[in-house]
Every structure is written in C-alpha cells, then in structure tokens.
Amino acid sequence: MQDIVTVSVIGLGALGILFGGQLAAALPAGTVRVVADQDRLERYREQGIYFDGERVPFDYLTPDATPSPADLALVCVKFHQLEAALPLIASQLGPDTLIVSALNGIASEAVLAEHFGPERIVYAVAQEMDARKDGNRLVYRDRGQLVIGAMTTDPSEAERVERVARFSARAGLPHTVVPDMPRRLWGKWMLNVGVNQTVALYQGTFDTVQRPGEARETFKAAMREVLALAPHEGTGLTEADFDYWVRVMDALDPAGKPSMRQDLEAGRQSELELFAGTVLALGQKHGVPTPVNERLYQGIQALQARQDV
Incomplete structure (x- = not known):
C-alpha cells in the first residue's frame, strides 16, 4: 500500500484548522496544502491562520497552481458548500488519491463517491471536539479525534482504511479505527x-x-x-x-x-x-x-x- 505523504485540505473552517493544523505542525513543510480560490488564499496568506497560538505553516494552492496530486484529500466544508467545493477536490486527485470527509451527517460520502468513485472514499466521523473559529484563530478545549472504518467487508476498503490509519499514526493525529x-x-x-x-x-x-x-x-x-x-x-x-x-x-x-x-x-x-x-x-x-x-x-x-x- 502506498504511503500517504501529501494532504490537501478543502475547507478551512474549524475542522479544517483543527485537523489540518495538527498535520501541518507534525509533517514536513509543503506536505499539508490548503486549496481555495485566489481571493481567499490571498487573505489567508496576508492574515495567517493560527492554531495553539502559532501561525500554521500551510502551503496555499489554487486549483490551477497545484503541482501534483495529493495522496489524501481532507474535505472539511459544510454540507451545503460541498457542491461548490467539488472542482477544488477534483483538482487534487490522482490515480491513488484517497478522500476523507469530516462533514456532519450521513450523506457526504455518497455525494463524493458519486462524483469521484467509491474506490477513493474512506468513511470518517469527527467527534469529541468543541472547536470554533474566531476570525483567523481556532478556539477549543478538546481536540477530539477522527474515527475511521469500513462500511463493507471488501478487502480493498479495509486497505484504504489502513492507509489512512497508518498515516494518522505517523502524523500523531488522534484517531480510532472501528469495525462498525x-x-x-x-x-x-x-x-x-x-x-x-x-x-x-x-x-x-x-x-x-x-x-x-x-x-x-x-x-x-x-x-x-x-x-x-x-x-x-x-x-x-x-x-x-x-x-x-x-x-x-x-x-x-x-x-x-x-x-x-x-x-x-x-x-x-x-x-x-x-x-x-x-x-x-x-x-x-x-x-x-x-x-x-x-x-x-x-x-x-x-x-x-x-x-x-
């Protein structure tokens, strides 16, 4: 199984900063990317994004300026923003790119699978956090965790889950793999x-x-x-x-x-x-x-x- 090295975060609200910020602090420079339109990126670059009092060293990219596919697309928009975010996600995909959705609800993975193929999807639940975005800073007491697991008994899905779990362990991202x-x-x-x-x-x-x-x-x-x-x-x-x-x-x-x-x-x-x-x-x-x-x-x-x- 190919190791995950580069991560593209789509959606820099509370969850995007919470998970993306932890990854950016733990991984080599340039491997955690934030993908957005030019106006939004200029604001991020100028004002910065802060997590635990530190400016997060994100690599900011527009879809057109993406040098190579990501190994993992971490989708953190709100559900009603998902349709508009699909081109951003598409710009990050290569043959082996996996997609993890941290969205609320029970429908986002089905939407992503319909557009990009079920063979890319790793089901996830973000839980136990109380993060909120205050301007360009994240405020929280509990970081929570990402819970991942397979929806079927298909060995290929289990392999995708294992890739994300191995990456999360290497990056020190709190996570749990569940069987149900x-x-x-x-x-x-x-x-x-x-x-x-x-x-x-x-x-x-x-x-x-x-x-x-x-x-x-x-x-x-x-x-x-x-x-x-x-x-x-x-x-x-x-x-x-x-x-x-x-x-x-x-x-x-x-x-x-x-x-x-x-x-x-x-x-x-x-x-x-x-x-x-x-x-x-x-x-x-x-x-x-x-x-x-x-x-x-x-x-x-x-x-x-x-x-x-």
Missing part, C-alpha cells in the same frame, strides 16, 4: 441532530443541554427519533449507542458551541436540512413520527427568517 462504521456514522449524526439543533434553537452553549431542564429533554428526544429510524435503515444503532453519545456530549466544554449555533450567530446558512430535514424525510418514508424534529425545524427556520429580514 455504519453504526458510528449514524451515532454521530444522531448526536448532531440533538445537540446542534437544540443549542441553536435555545440560543445557548453546550451547557444548555448538559444541565437538567427542557432543553436537555428536547436534545434527548430529538436523538431518540433518530434511534427510532435506525432499524428501518439497518444501521445497528442501539440504546447503548444513545447512552454513549450523551456521555460524549456531557464531557465537552460547557462554554463551547456546536456548528449550527455558530452559523446562526454569524448569519451563515445552517445545516438544518442535513439534520431535521433528513429526519423528517426518513420519518415520512418509514411512517415513523418525528414531532420533536418538526418543532426544531420550524423553530430554527423562524430564527433564520428573522436574520434575513
């Missing part, structure tokens, strides 16, 4: 459906759903609607998974904020369709009631509408 990736993918999505939307609607922080009260009950109830859908989708999600992801949430920095809350505060488009929108569609498909996610959907839509006025 469909379950892990759905588990993280279940958590996001609960925490992202509840904290956004109640306009709070992680503490909003960590302490007893109405918000915490809403957070759990939204997750339980995903749990009710899981058997219909064959994901293997269980009550034990529900308890695990609640514990993950309770261990995060109470002052932290999930991505949807950050997006609404900044007036950016949120990932509402990725969370409640998907739950409502699956609920309709399988005849499973999803009233809590309906309430969250309507409430967050109202918040967004007020921002647009």
Whole structure:
C-alpha cells in the first residue's frame, strides 16, 4: 500500500484548522496544502491562520497552481458548500488519491463517491471536539479525534482504511479505527441532530443541554427519533449507542458551541436540512413520527427568517 505523504485540505473552517493544523505542525513543510480560490488564499496568506497560538505553516494552492496530486484529500466544508467545493477536490486527485470527509451527517460520502468513485472514499466521523473559529484563530478545549472504518467487508476498503490509519499514526493525529462504521456514522449524526439543533434553537452553549431542564429533554428526544429510524435503515444503532453519545456530549466544554449555533450567530446558512430535514424525510418514508424534529425545524427556520429580514 502506498504511503500517504501529501494532504490537501478543502475547507478551512474549524475542522479544517483543527485537523489540518495538527498535520501541518507534525509533517514536513509543503506536505499539508490548503486549496481555495485566489481571493481567499490571498487573505489567508496576508492574515495567517493560527492554531495553539502559532501561525500554521500551510502551503496555499489554487486549483490551477497545484503541482501534483495529493495522496489524501481532507474535505472539511459544510454540507451545503460541498457542491461548490467539488472542482477544488477534483483538482487534487490522482490515480491513488484517497478522500476523507469530516462533514456532519450521513450523506457526504455518497455525494463524493458519486462524483469521484467509491474506490477513493474512506468513511470518517469527527467527534469529541468543541472547536470554533474566531476570525483567523481556532478556539477549543478538546481536540477530539477522527474515527475511521469500513462500511463493507471488501478487502480493498479495509486497505484504504489502513492507509489512512497508518498515516494518522505517523502524523500523531488522534484517531480510532472501528469495525462498525455504519453504526458510528449514524451515532454521530444522531448526536448532531440533538445537540446542534437544540443549542441553536435555545440560543445557548453546550451547557444548555448538559444541565437538567427542557432543553436537555428536547436534545434527548430529538436523538431518540433518530434511534427510532435506525432499524428501518439497518444501521445497528442501539440504546447503548444513545447512552454513549450523551456521555460524549456531557464531557465537552460547557462554554463551547456546536456548528449550527455558530452559523446562526454569524448569519451563515445552517445545516438544518442535513439534520431535521433528513429526519423528517426518513420519518415520512418509514411512517415513523418525528414531532420533536418538526418543532426544531420550524423553530430554527423562524430564527433564520428573522436574520434575513
């Protein structure tokens, strides 16, 4: 198996800085690249990107100025930005380039596989972090980790996972390889459906759903609607998974904020369709009631509408 040497980061939000910054600090200069349009790159070069108080030594590239394919494309945009990012990703691909998506939700890998081939995809979940971007600096307490694994029993997929795991170990990037990736993918999505939307609607922080009260009950109830859908989708999600992801949430920095809350505060488009929108569609498909996610959907839509006025 060919070793991963060069990494191209597409999307320099909180996760792009979190994972890309750790890689750039550990690997030789020029091997961790950030790919973006010219205007954005000029701003990055001028202002810098800071992680742990240090300016990150990224190698900045436009698609047209990419000298050679990357061994790994690390995709860290938001889901609603993925379509626009496809040309950036395509510019980094060679015959053996792998793609890892750190996006929320359960759909990004399918989109990437449709455009670039399933033989490139390594499924991943970014979890246990509380990072947020403050201007050109990353603020966090918990770095979290990248969880990777195979979705099938195909030996070639296991080989791709092993390539990424070996690279992550060499770079000192916190990671775990799991044998039940469909379950892990759905588990993280279940958590996001609960925490992202509840904290956004109640306009709070992680503490909003960590302490007893109405918000915490809403957070759990939204997750339980995903749990009710899981058997219909064959994901293997269980009550034990529900308890695990609640514990993950309770261990995060109470002052932290999930991505949807950050997006609404900044007036950016949120990932509402990725969370409640998907739950409502699956609920309709399988005849499973999803009233809590309906309430969250309507409430967050109202918040967004007020921002647009």
